[in-house]
Amino acid sequence: MTPLRLLSIQRSWLAALALLAVVSPGFGPAMAAPPTFITFESGHVRPLALSPDGARLFAVNTPDNTLSIFDVSASGLSLRARVPVGLEPVAVAARTNDEVWVVNHLSDSVSVVSLTGVPRVVRTLLVGDEPRDIVFAGTTGRAFITTAHRGQHRTHASIAAVPGAGDPQLTTPGVGRADLWVFDPANLGTTLGGTPVRIVTLFGDTPRALTVSPDGQTVYAAIFKSGNQTTSILEETVCEGFNPYLPCLVNGSIYPGGSPGPATNHEGIEAPEVALIVKYNNQFSQWQDELGRNWNNAVRFRLPDQDVFAIDANSLGQKAAYAHVGTTLFNMVTNPVTGTVYVSNTEAFNHVRFEGPGNYGGTTVQGHLAETRITAILGGSVLPRHLNKHLDYTKLATDPGFDPTAKQHSLATPTDMVVSRDGRTLYVAAYSSSKIGVFDTQALEADSFNPRLNSAAYIPVSGGGPSGLILDEARGRLYVMTRFDNSVKVIDLATKAELGKQVLPNPEPAAVVQGRPVLYDAATFSANGEASCASCHIFGDMDDLAWDLGNPDDDVVQNPIPGRLLGAAELLKPHINGSGRVEDFHPMKGPMTTQTLRGMVVSGAMHWRGDRSNGFFGVNGTDPNLSFMNFIVAFEGLLGRATKPTQTEMQRFTDFQLQVQLPPNPVRNLDNTLTAAQQRGLNFYAGSRRSDGLPLGEGLGFTCEGCHRLDSAKGFFGTDGQASFENIPQIVKIPHLRNAYQKVGMFGNPTTPFFLAPDSGWQGDQVRGFGFVHDGAVDTIARFLSAIVFIPSIGVGFPLNNPDATRRDVEQLILAFDTDLAPIVGQQVTLTSTNAASAGPRVDLLIQRAKTAFASKILGGAVTECDLVAKVALGGRVKGFLFSPTANAFTPDDGTVANVTDATLRTYAKTVGQEVTYTCVPPGSGARIGLNR
Numbered sequence: 001m002t003p004l005r006l007l008s009i010q011r012s013w014l015a016a017l018a019l020l021a022v023v024s025p026g027f028g029p030a031m032a033a034p035p036t037f038i039t040f041e042s043g044h045v046r047p048l049a050l051s052p053d054g055a056r057l058f059a060v061n062t063p064d065n066t067l068s069i070f071d072v073s074a075s076g077l078s079l080r081a082r083v084p085v086g087l088e089p090v091a092v093a094a095r096t097n098d099e100v101w102v103v104n105h106l107s108d109s110v111s112v113v114s115l116t117g118v119p120r121v122v123r124t125l126l127v128g129d130e131p132r133d134i135v136f137a138g139t140t141g142r143a144f145i146t147t148a149h150r151g152q153h154r155t156h157a158s159i160a161a162v163p164g165a166g167d168p169q170l171t172t173p174g175v176g177r178a179d180l181w182v183f184d185p186a187n188l189g190t191t192l193g194g195t196p197v198r199i200v201t202l203f204g205d206t207p208r209a210l211t212v213s214p215d216g217q218t219v220y221a222a223i224f225k226s227g228n229q230t231t232s233i234l235e236e237t238v239c240e241g242f243n244p245y246l247p248c249l250v251n252g253s254i255y256p257g258g259s260p261g262p263a264t265n266h267e268g269i270e271a272p273e274v275a276l277i278v279k280y281n282n283q284f285s286q287w288q289d290e291l292g293r294n295w296n297n298a299v300r301f302r303l304p305d306q307d308v309f310a311i312d313a314n315s316l317g318q319k320a321a322y323a324h325v326g327t328t329l330f331n332m333v334t335n336p337v338t339g340t341v342y343v344s345n346t347e348a349f350n351h352v353r354f355e356g357p358g359n360y361g362g363t364t365v366q367g368h369l370a371e372t373r374i375t376a377i378l379g380g381s382v383l384p385r386h387l388n389k390h391l392d393y394t395k396l397a398t399d400p401g402f403d404p405t406a407k408q409h410s411l412a413t414p415t416d417m418v419v420s421r422d423g424r425t426l427y428v429a430a431y432s433s434s435k436i437g438v439f440d441t442q443a444l445e446a447d448s449f450n451p452r453l454n455s456a457a458y459i460p461v462s463g464g465g466p467s468g469l470i471l472d473e474a475r476g477r478l479y480v481m482t483r484f485d486n487s488v489k490v491i492d493l494a495t496k497a498e499l500g501k502q503v504l505p506n507p508e509p510a511a512v513v514q515g516r517p518v519l520y521d522a523a524t525f526s527a528n529g530e531a532s533c534a535s536c537h538i539f540g541d542m543d544d545l546a547w548d549l550g551n552p553d554d555d556v557v558q559n560p561i562p563g564r565l566l567g568a569a570e571l572l573k574p575h576i577n578g579s580g581r582v583e584d585f586h587p588m589k590g591p592m593t594t595q596t597l598r599g600m601v602v603s604g605a606m607h608w609r610g611d612r613s614n615g616f617f618g619v620n621g622t623d624p625n626l627s628f629m630n631f632i633v634a635f636e637g638l639l640g641r642a643t644k645p646t647q648t649e650m651q652r653f654t655d656f657q658l659q660v661q662l663p664p665n666p667v668r669n670l671d672n673t674l675t676a677a678q679q680r681g682l683n684f685y686a687g688s689r690r691s692d693g694l695p696l697g698e699g700l701g702f703t704c705e706g707c708h709r710l711d712s713a714k715g716f717f718g719t720d721g722q723a724s725f726e727n728i729p730q731i732v733k734i735p736h737l738r739n740a741y742q743k744v745g746m747f748g749n750p751t752t753p754f755f756l757a758p759d760s761g762w763q764g765d766q767v768r769g770f771g772f773v774h775d776g777a778v779d780t781i782a783r784f785l786s787a788i789v790f791i792p793s794i795g796v797g798f799p800l801n802n803p804d805a806t807r808r809d810v811e812q813l814i815l816a817f818d819t820d821l822a823p824i825v826g827q828q829v830t831l832t833s834t835n836a837a838s839a840g841p842r843v844d845l846l847i848q849r850a851k852t853a854f855a856s857k858i859l860g861g862a863v864t865e866c867d868l869v870a871k872v873a874l875g876g877r878v879k880g881f882l883f884s885p886t887a888n889a890f891t892p893d894d895g896t897v898a899n900v901t902d903a904t905l906r907t908y909a910k911t912v913g914q915e916v917t918y919t920c921v922p923p924g925s926g927a928r929i930g931l932n933r
Contacts, residue, residue, distance in 0.1 A: 034859040034924025037063070037507050038821075039659045041516075041598070042105040043539035045133045045208060045331065046091035046416065047468035047481045048488070053097050054472065056080070056115075057479055059488050060089040060102060061504040065921075065929060067092060067102050067113060068488075068504055074475065076490055076500045081119040084871045084878060084929075085111035086919065087826045093134045095185060101143060103131045106663055106826040107919065108151055109193070110134065110143075112185075118873040121917045124830035126153040126193025127181045129666035135210040137219045138313030142182055142197065144219050146207035149177040150741065151666045152823070154199060158191040158838060164199030170667070170815055171780065171808070173301075173747035173763045176203040178223055182316060190835045192842055198316050202309045205544070205745050205767040211332040214339050218319065219311045220377075222329040222343060225544040226307040229280035229324075230351050231287070231769035232546045232591045232777035233298040235729065236752035238276050244291055251751045251759075256293040260353075262360055265552050265587050272578035272729040274590020275775040277548055279351040290353065300748030301763040308332070308343060308377060322382050325375045327545070328538060330415050335441060337423030341377040342444075344414035344428055346370040346535065347384065353548040355637040357396055360552035367527050367640025368393040369535045372411050374428065376445045385444055387411050387428075387437065388530050390451040397527035397642035407529030409455040411437045412522035418469045418478075427459075427478065429466040432522040432532045436461060436469070436480065436491075459496045463487050464517055484517055507928060515656025518649060519597075527640035533653075537597045540660050542742070544768065546591040546776040551637065554587030560621035561610045561723040561733060564707060569725040577730050585611040589730065593776040596739060599662040599820060600624055602714070602857050603736055604721025606631075608774040610733035616644075622721050628654045661820060661858060667741050668816040668823045671845060672852070672865065681813030684806055704810075708734060710818070715857030717819060727754070727787075732774055738819040740781065746771040749779045757786035781811040820858045821922060822865035824849040828919035831909040840906070846918050847902065851885045859923050867926025872908050872916045881905065882930035893931040 042062060049058045050072075057070040057077060067085050070077040086104025089111075094100050102111040108131060112123040128147030135144050150168045159165045169175045180200040189195035204223030211220045237255050239248035242263035247256055264270055278287040278295045280303060287295040307325035311318055326345025333342050347370060354364040376383040388410045395402040412432035419426050419441065426444060428437040436459040443449040464484030471478060477499070478491040486506040490499040506513065518525065519540060522532040536543045556579055569582045578586040592608045600606060605613035605620075606627040613621045615630025632650045635641045645653075669675070674682060685704040709720040718737030725731055745768035751759040755778065770776030778784050785807040829842045850868035855861065868883035870890060881890035881900060889899035909916040921929050 034863055034922075036924050036928045037509060038661055038858075038922040038925065039508065039512050040088055040106055040663060041540040041660045042088040042090050044090050044415065044467035044481065044483060045103070046093065048470045048479055049092045049094045049100065050470050050472065050479075051094045051097045054474060055097070057470065057488070058092045058094060058100050059468075059481060059502075059504065060092050061486065062088055062090060062483075063486065063508045064505050065089065066505075067100065067111070068502070069115070069119060070488070070502060072472065072475075077488065077502050079502065082505075083113050083119045083121065084880070084917070085113070085121060086124070086828055087921065091133045093136060095136055095141065095143070101134055103134050103145060104828075105130055105132065107828050108147070108153060108666070108826065109828055110145060111917075117913055118876060118878065120873040120878050120915065121830055121871070122915050123188060123832065124193065124828055124917055125183060125188065126156070126829070127151070128154050128179045128199070130206070130663070131181075132208045132224070133210045135212050135219060136185075137212045137216050139217075141185060142313060143185055144210055144221075144311075144313075145181045145183070146210060146221060147179045147181055148206045148666070149175070149179045149201060152670050153193060154179070156192060158193070159195060162196050162199060164201055165196075170741065170744045171782070171811060174765060176201045177745050177767050178202040178204040178207040178221070180207070180219075180221055180311065190838060192829065192835070192838045200311060200316055202318070203304070203306055203321070203765065203767060204309070208329060209331040209343075211334045211341060212313070213334055214336050217313050219313050220332055220334070220341055221309045221311060222325070222332050223307050225328050225538065225542070226326070227303065227305060227544065227769050228327040228348055228350070229282075229303045229305045229769065230277055230545065231299060231303070231746070232275045232277055232775045233287075233295055234749060234752055234755070234777045235273055235275040235590070235775070236754055237295075237298040237750065238273065240273060242271075244293070251753065253297045253750055255297060256295065260289065260291055262552050265554060265556065266360065267555060269556050269586065270575060270578045270580070271588040272575065272586055272590065274548075274588070274729065275777045277351050277353070277546055277591050290351070298750060300750060300760050301746070301766040303769050304765050308341070320380075322377050324384075325377070325382055326373055326384065327370065328543060330413070331417055333417040333419055333426070335419050335423045336421060340441070340445065342417055342419070342426060343375045343377065344417055345373050345375055346413070347373055348536075348543065348545055350545045350547045354551055355549045355634075356551040356553050357398070358553075362552075365547070365549075366637060367396060367531065369531045369638060372414055372430075372530055374414065374426070374439070374444060378445060383445060383447070385447050387414070388451060388528070391528050391530065397640055402527075407523060407527070409451045410522070410529030411435060411458075412526075412530050412532060413520065413534060415467050416469045418471045420471065421473055427469055427471070429469050429480065431465055431467055431483070432520045432534060433529065434461055434464045434466065434523065435459065436466060436478070459491060461489055461491070462498060463489065463501070465520060484513075509659065511652070511655040512659055515652040515654070518645070518653035519657065525635055525639060525641060525645060527642060531639045533634070533639075536594050540597045540657065542594045542596050544594070544770060546593045546770050548591045549638070550588035550590060552588055556587065557585050557614045558619075559583050559585050559610070559723065559731065560613050560619050561605050561721070562621060563723040563725070563731065564734075565725050566731070569731065572727060573729060575729065576725075582725070582731055585609060585614060586730070591775040591777070593770055593774065596662065597657050598660045599736070599738060600628065601658040602716075603719060605733060608732055608735070609730060610723055624658060625654055628657060662738050663819070664821045664823045664825045665738070665741065665816060665819050666823070668818065670823050670827060671849065672822055672824070674816065675812065677809045677812040678816050680806070681809035681811070685810055685813060708737060712818070712820070713855040713857060713861060715820065718817065735774070737814065737817045740772070740817055741815045743768075743770070743772055744815070746779045749777075749783055755783055755786055757783045781814050782807050785810055820856050822849065822854055824920045825866050825922050826920065828917060830915050830917040831906060832915045833910050833912050836906070836909070843906070843918055846920050847883065849920060850883050854923070856923070863923035865923070866920035867923055867930070868918060868920055869926055869930030870905055870916055870918050872905070872914055874908065874914065880930045882926045891931065
């Protein structure tokens with residue numbers, strides 16, 4: 001067979017190796033009982049609130065799925081009540097002295113809590129995917145809630161007439177992917193999850209924080225991971241070889257040259273051809289690399305980088321948009337006197353290549369991954385202020401002249417903020433520093449503060465991970481939520497002394513509590529106190545960027561991962577992995593997008609190539625514990641630490657992180673069925689047609705599912721841990737496929753010999769700079785699928801009669817790819833005396849799914865899709881019930897009566913004050929959440 005013939009064949013199977021599979025989950029043998037707690041690591045946004053009269057403090061208890069209510073007095077805080085809400089509450093806001101709204105991140109809901117009578121949930125509002133923040137604003141006190149532009153609720157028939165509701169258009173270019181759900185608290189309606197006034201879509205990718213102008217008439221919304229006008233260009237548009245000034249012609253477009261190099265690592269072994277990260281130069285209107293070369297021909301879109309939006313709280317029209325505020329925006333607060341908006345954020349330096357000390361003679365990101373900032377929006381001006389401007393990034397921890405005391409003045413991961421009533425003082429919670437930064441607002445805006453002097457005013461906080469702040473100036477106090485010990489601290493503003501604390505109940509396993517700080521603690525685990533693993537893995541997830549973290553000073557090591565279709569790699573790619581050897585990991589790997597640290601426990605070797613399978617603690621191609629432990633070198637190479645953490649510290653980190661899981665897929669139907677398009681995609685994907693282009697009978701061919709395995713009982717969701725040759729310059733591990741829906745929003749690639757879809761042409765403004773595959777350079781799933789070619793002689797690849805339609809169907813399948821948890825997990829509804837007609841069918845669905853079989857490795861094997869719990873105020877308290885599929889009834893939490901029928905439970909809700917809230921919780925968690933209170 002000729003090399004040309006082989007090349008054509010390889011194109012047919014390579015897309016199957018880089019994308020995904022969805023098949024009906026099967027059941028393996030029953031294993032251990034499911035865990036009673038699933039860790040999701042949802043990040044706090046607004047975890048504390050004070051009632052308007054200052055008499056009560058409200059605190060979300062994220063791991064316990066409750067709201068703690070404290071009475072506030074001169075002597076401190078005293079617990080009044082704990083109210084069960086939805087799963088993973090991350091924000092709370094008091095609408096009145098007697099009504100509080102809680103944002104439930106995993107449940108895609110908002111709990112309306114009444115303090116009249118027995119504190120309880122009186123209504124559950126269903127909103128878009130992963131809500132994060134809430135404020136009240138406008139003449140009528142409307143509620144504004146941030147969510148991603150997706151989720152099953154925005155397409156529900158009950159809100160079809162609401163402006164902005166409907167299809168999120170996940171495959172349409174130029175669509176904003178940030179939603180504001182707006183409700184009128186006085187008119188929530190009797191629909192299933194409340195009727196919003198409007199869903200306002202903003203031109204960004206997933207919003208997070210909200211704040212309100214002093215007059216209450218303007219709402220500001222901030223995009224969470226808003227990017228910094230960087231993108232990856234396709235590897236094929238970077239000219240072959242390492243001559244940066246020798247242009248080339250690819251599919252009719254001229255590109256300026258090859259990789260900037262170096263061409264080899266320090267051993268002299270040739271580096272692989274890789275993609276390149278470019279950053280937009282607004283002055284010259286060019287996408288430029290570090291050499292200043294113009295790559296406009298390689299990028300068919302523009303990133304306006306709009307980060308903060310001003311919305312009229314009454315008309316709901318957009319008043320302004322502010323660009324270049326920061327890369328990752330955590331929170332916002334408004335100066336009550338001047339109206340200045342302060343945005344806590346970090347600015348990433350992912351356009352700088354390489355990790356390590358830079359002995360090869362160039363720059364690296366060691367110790368300088370992202371800068372901690374507060375950006376002031378003053379009038380029409382955007383004023384970024386670096387909080388750690390005292391740091392000298394040219395000095396590494398091992399260099400002469402490095403100042404080890406500099407970290408004492410640093411702040412990292414700025415989350416919540418508050419401003420004093422006179423507008424003169426800003427307090428900022430430094431989550432990764434266990435401190436509260438204190439700034440004179442005028443000095444901050446003028447950039448005249450000195451961190452070495454200013455740090456004397458910082459307030460240390462015990463417990464770690466300060467995530468929420470409330471000022472109680474009438475009592476001279478600051479209330480601080482500390483996530484690491486799940487507590488609320490009371491701080492004396494005058495003395496900075498801790499006056500007391502309230503420890504919230506925490507069902508998290510000890511390994512989670514003990515290991516969490518290693519992810520975040522910049523003071524302990526970085527050289528200058530500014531960086532942590534969470535600088536890129538935001539709350540254990542992604543930063544939606546690509547980084548080129550190769551290291552020319554490192555050695556080539558061997559790849560121990562078992563692989564598929566590797567036999568032709570060295571023939572088709574003589575320079576595979578740069579070295580020409582299929583078994584090598586070359587240290588100059590090129591751009592790779594930040595991967596989530598969630599859901600890794602059964603994924604085998606880690607990183608896009610699986611290269612952490614060979615590292616500091618040893619070599620093993622399938623062991624996730626060893627692979628994660630091998631990340632220990634990043635504390636020196638990236639965080640700039642002079643020494644590695646201890647093995648004990650790294651094991652604590654590993655034990656924690658391997659318990660963190662991905663959320664359910666928000667695109668898949670709640671009843672776990674597929675749409676017609678998704679089903680057609682599955683029929684092709686798991687059908688008999690070979691998708692890899694290899695002839696039948698050779699023993700090498702694969703269907704899509706044959707490579708991208710799905711076996712929920714084994715924890716395989718797109719990968720079984722093996723690597724593959726995909727006709728690209730490096731061998732990569734077959735990736736998992738559970739979070740493809742999070743990567744939507746970049747549209748605009750040129751045609752190349754590998755990606756055969758027509759040139760997309762100019763796509764205009766987009767919200768993301770990184771898309772799919774390892775380097776994030778591919779804009780859509782459909783474009784990647786274009787690499788599969790049809791070979792009539794052996795009947796493989798996409799159908800010849802309608803390949804585009806089939807690709808679109810497979811793309812829809814991919815976006816609805818299943819995860820370790822059924823889509824019903826987290827879903828809830830409150831049955832009231834007025835909404836039985838609309839809420840009743842949803843209760844039916846929750847009961848049905850609580851009876852439906854499901855297989856999940858992380859849940860121990862054969863389970864049901866969820867455990868169903870119900871909460872209702874009876875006998876002067878909130879009483880819990882757990883649904884028993886075998887008894888087809890609900891077990892009460894006090895054991896004093898027999899099981900309660902479904903009909904009886906629904907009858908309770910007919911009485912005002914006895915609203916029943918049903919929640920589908922992870923299998924295994926039902927007894928803990930429903931009964932063991």
